Amino acid sequence: MEFRQILGKILILCGFIYVMTRILITGASRGLGLEFTKQYLDRGDFVIATCRQPEKAKELEKLQKDFGDNLEIEELDVTSEKSKEILYQKLLDKSFEINLLINNAGIISGNEKESSSFGELYKEDFNKVFQVNSVSPILISEKFLPLLKNVSEPKIVNISSMSGSISNRTRSGGYAYSSSKAALNMMTKTLSNELKEMEITVVAIHPGWVKTDMGGENAPLELESSITSIINVIDSLSIADTGKFLDWQRNEVQW
Numbered sequence: 001m002e003f004r005q006i007l008g009k010i011l012i013l014c015g016f017i018y019v020m021t022r023i024l025i026t027g028a029s030r031g032l033g034l035e036f037t038k039q040y041l042d043r044g045d046f047v048i049a050t051c052r053q054p055e056k057a058k059e060l061e062k063l064q065k066d067f068g069d070n071l072e073i074e075e076l077d078v079t080s081e082k083s084k085e086i087l088y089q090k091l092l093d094k095s096f097e098i099n100l101l102i103n104n105a106g107i108i109s110g111n112e113k114e115s116s117s118f119g120e121l122y123k124e125d126f127n128k129v130f131q132v133n134s135v136s137p138i139l140i141s142e143k144f145l146p147l148l149k150n151v152s153e154p155k156i157v158n159i160s161s162m163s164g165s166i167s168n169r170t171r172s173g174g175y176a177y178s179s180s181k182a183a184l185n186m187m188t189k190t191l192s193n194e195l196k197e198m199e200i201t202v203v204a205i206h207p208g209w210v211k212t213d214m215g216g217e218n219a220p221l222e223l224e225s226s227i228t229s230i231i232n233v234i235d236s237l238s239i240a241d242t243g244k245f246l247d248w249q250r251n252e253v254q255w
């Protein structure tokens with residue numbers, strides 16, 4: 001048992017009541033999504049960790065052994081209407097509500113590894129990247145909105161990227177990825193206006209350049225510290241922050 005888990009149990013035993021957050025995370029099989037799942041579970045929250053192939057998500061399986069009922073592992077390919085519908089019905093049947101939706105699943109290119117450079121661009125790459133990174137977060141938010149309607153402090157967090165900031169763009173390349181994140185930023189801002197009356201906070205967060213399969217081993221930020229910081233940022237959010245583009249340290253990022 002890790003230190004945070006032990007601390008959590010001691011606090012509960014000492015009479016500190018912790019109000020559990022219910023979180024749905026996309027792309028939880030590895031990288032940032034898996035680390036979100038671990039850290040939220042560690043502090044006693046309930047996580048619906050979704051991924052494309054649960055049968056291959058060995059790390060999630062391990063967490064299931066430690067956290068039992070606090071972890072629900074579900075199949076969700078964010079680009080599949082059928083997969084979304086099946087999960088939505090399942091969550092409705094179980095009367096699940098969520099306080100926090102984290103649209104985290106993302107790809108760097110159509111082949112999910114190297115981004116294609118100018119001179120080698122191909123249409124299918126753009127189609128796939130936009131479907132996963134820009135279109136899916138808004139459609140997932142639309143689909144799962146009813147689960148967020150009657151809870152306290154509902155939040156939608158879209159994991160964006162500094163690459164999607166037009167103002168900060170100084171380099172070339174990464175056409176599909178960076179423009180898909182710029183589109184995600186616009187979706188975030190527009191959705192925040194849509195849901196403001198319902199007091200649902202919607203933000204885009206840049207996680208930093210993080211050591212994951214996508215970020216690579218030269219990334220300066222460790223996974224654990226990026227996610228710990230983002231969780232602090234998410235905890236601190238209120239409806240006054242809706243529509244913001246923030247980084248993992250709560251700095252506002254220019255669009």
Ligand SMILES: NC(=O)c1ccc[n+]([C@@H]2O[C@H](COP(=O)([O-])OP(=O)(O)OC[C@H]3O[C@@H](n4cnc5c(N)ncnc54)[C@H](OP(=O)(O)O)[C@@H]3O)[C@@H](O)[C@H]2O)c1
Pocket residue numbers: 026027028029030031032033051052053076077078079104105106107132159160161162206207208209210211212213214215216219
């Ligand atoms: N790492 C960084 O430095 C960095 C920087 C800025 C922004 N971000 C953003 O942070 C998010 C997570 O990135 P990461 O670094 O953790 O990437 P990663 O290690 O490559 O993990 C990506 C995750 O997305 C999932 N995914 C991809 N396509 C999916 C689909 N169609 N349906 C469901 N899940 C899908 C993958 O699932 P499988 O295991 O099934 O492939 C995997 O769990 C992304 O949105 C990324 O753009 C990362």
